[in-house]
Amino acid sequence: MSQEVRGVVSRRKGAPVEVTTIVVPDPGPGEAVVRVQSCGVCHTDLHYREGGINDEYPFLLGHEAAGIVEQVGEGVTGVAPGDFVVLNWRAVCGVCRACRRGRPWYCFNTHNAARKMTLTDGTELSPALGIGAFAEKTLVHAGQCTKVDPAARPAAVGLLGCGVMAGLGAAMNTGQVSRGDSVAVIGCGGVGDAAIAGAALAGATTIIAVDTDSRKLDWARKFGATHTVNASEDDPVEAIRAATGGFGADVVIEAVGRPETWKQAFYARDLAGTVVLVGVPTPEMKVELPLLDIFGRGGALKSSWYGDCLPSRDFPALTALYLQGRLDLDAFVTEEIALDQVEEAFTRMHHGDVLRSVVVFP
Structure with a gap:
């Protein structure tokens, strides 16, 4: 009834x-x-x-x-x-x-x-x-x-x-962050902070949070960011490189969904590094890059939809980590x-x- x-x-x-x-x-x-x-x-x-x-x-x-x-x-x-x-x-x-x-x-x-x-x-x-x-x-x-x-x-x-899984999965599933990696996250709302938490959980040792809002950068530190960059004051690409020995991050996660921040992610990664787009763009947005830069930098350009999660596998496991005090x-x-x-x-x-x-x- x-x-x-x-x-x-x-x-x-x-x-x-x-x-x-x-x-x-x-x-x-x-x-x-x-x-x-x-x-x-x-x-x-x-x-x-x-x-x-x-x-x-x-x-x-x-x-x-x-x-x-x-x-x-x-x-x-x-x-x-x-x-x-x-x-x-x-x-x-x-x-x-x-x-x-x-x-x-x-x-x-x-x-x-x-x-x-x-x-x-x-x-x-x-x-x-x-x-x-x-x-x-x-x-x-x-x-x-x-x-x-x-x-x-x-x-x-x-x-x-939805959102927390999207961010955790962008780091752990799509980006495949592993022990000792350097990770940068551009955009520190709920999804971006979840990506930071996922990177920390996976064992990343350098985690760089990028945003234009100082409040959000404060939140990012609580989730595991080791470095913060206020993009309204500093060039994110140069700041990410400076925090990674001049090379760029192994994994850069873009959690904004805009062409300009995606291009920052592209150039802020190390050679053979990975860019993960988890921010959602709108239909009219376009990105233009020199094809030689795409070829020459190698690595992987990925999109993460729902954090590439499998709910039957990931939800119980992440809930267990929460109950253990680890997430x-x-x-x-x-x-x-x-x-x-x-x-x-x-x-x-x-x-x-x-x-x-x-x-x-x-």
């Missing part, structure tokens, strides 16, 4: 979001209903509100979430009612060409729930990243539910569902808010006042 719950909906481009009643149907085959305990406020939700993803309004926002499985549909065996889960937007299919090649983190046919959540008048909702977790309950594909240790704090581990996910939670405070949280996020605001449900 369907349920009526409160959720945050974006009805049209640029308009303030609203808390309204939504209808969550019973799960169909392969689906699950999850009672949401926490959901982080991510830039992607703001992109949805602003029409930067698509125009399939109304959107049910929210996707960085943790909660308890309440119901499962026919054929679901991986999770059961009562399981504590972190939601993911990359439920792998297991049969596409990427999955068959043993690279499921590149899955080209990921799953979402087939049944639709709606407004009370029957209008179908588009859930953000196939999740829609700014709601007391949500309907997802069962593969989007990753079981983790229930001892973990929902507001902290829920952030693995401070709590440090990413700047504030806990109520469901009706999401619009104000967007403003604070846009101004760079928070790493993450997290909606916590009673």
